[in-house]
Amino acid sequence: MGMKLDLLKSLPTVIRDPKLLEARRKVKEDGEAFLSCMYDYAYFDGDRKYGYGGYYPDDRWIPVAKDIISYYGLQPGSKVLDVGCAKGYLVEALDEFGMNAYGIDISRYAVKNCSLDMVGRIHRGDILDLHFPDNSFDLVLSINIVHNLDEEHLSLAFKELQRVSRKDCFITVDSYRNEEEKAIFEDWVLTAKSHGYPYWWLNKFKEHGYIGDYDWCIWSKGYD
Ligand SMILES: C[S@@+](CC[C@H](N)C(=O)[O-])C[C@H]1O[C@@H](n2cnc3c(N)ncnc32)[C@H](O)[C@@H]1O
Numbered sequence: 001m002g003m004k005l006d007l008l009k010s011l012p013t014v015i016r017d018p019k020l021l022e023a024r025r026k027v028k029e030d031g032e033a034f035l036s037c038m039y040d041y042a043y044f045d046g047d048r049k050y051g052y053g054g055y056y057p058d059d060r061w062i063p064v065a066k067d068i069i070s071y072y073g074l075q076p077g078s079k080v081l082d083v084g085c086a087k088g089y090l091v092e093a094l095d096e097f098g099m100n101a102y103g104i105d106i107s108r109y110a111v112k113n114c115s116l117d118m119v120g121r122i123h124r125g126d127i128l129d130l131h132f133p134d135n136s137f138d139l140v141l142s143i144n145i146v147h148n149l150d151e152e153h154l155s156l157a158f159k160e161l162q163r164v165s166r167k168d169c170f171i172t173v174d175s176y177r178n179e180e181e182k183a184i185f186e187d188w189v190l191t192a193k194s195h196g197y198p199y200w201w202l203n204k205f206k207e208h209g210y211i212g213d214y215d216w217c218i219w220s221k222g223y224d
Pocket of ligand 1: 039083084085086087104105106107110125126127128142143144145148
């Protein structure tokens with residue numbers, strides 16, 4: 001069984017603005033959340049009520065990459081895959097430390113808007129059908145995407161992540177530890193389809209044979 005790891009601890013956290021929570025509630029009430037679920041311009045670079053409100057390159061992924069490399073004892077040339085990499089900023093940070101890093105994402109928009117240095121490293125792909133042979137990577141990451149799948153697809157996603165890794169996997173998934181965090185989560189999150197308390201996820205890991213490492217993404221103090 002994997003371990004709960006705090007590998008994203010260096011990302012700056014933000015307290016949710018009540019006005020923005022209200023705006024997101026309205027997006028859902030008005031049936032506009034589908035715009036976010038398309039993972040297109042609106043989600044990454046459109047109004048903040050639909051998603052990131054601008055998914056720009058910044059240095060915050062550098063310390064995350066450093067912590068990941070250090071924890072897993074990766075060496076220059078180690079092969080790392082980031083599944084759901086968006087525009088590939090973590091891939092780029094890993095590359096800067098000499099990793100042989102790749103990313104895939106379902107979003108055409110994100111892949112088309114990755115940094116020019118990452119062309120050839122970032123490709124469009126689906127976590128449910130990874131186009132790599134078994135045991136291709138030393139480490140497979142998936143930061144904040146598994147919860148965007150329907151519950152019936154969790155099993156396949158875990159299988160694919162573990163199939164292409166010859167060693168380690170690390171995922172983060174949406175969760176909440178009390179009613180207050182759950183209420184903020186329900187207002188804030190636009191794309192999550194599978195989520196629960198930590199024990200719910202631990203049961204899913206067990207049920208579907210996920211033995212990699214993990215962490216909870218708690219949105220009352222999120223980092224996006
Ligand atoms: C919350 S964002 C996380 C992006 C990045 N990992 C980060 O932490 O900044 C979720 C990402 O998962 C991608 N995604 C959603 N469903 C996917 C799927 N079935 N296969 C691959 N990527 C997917 C979205 O396009 C989006 O880039």
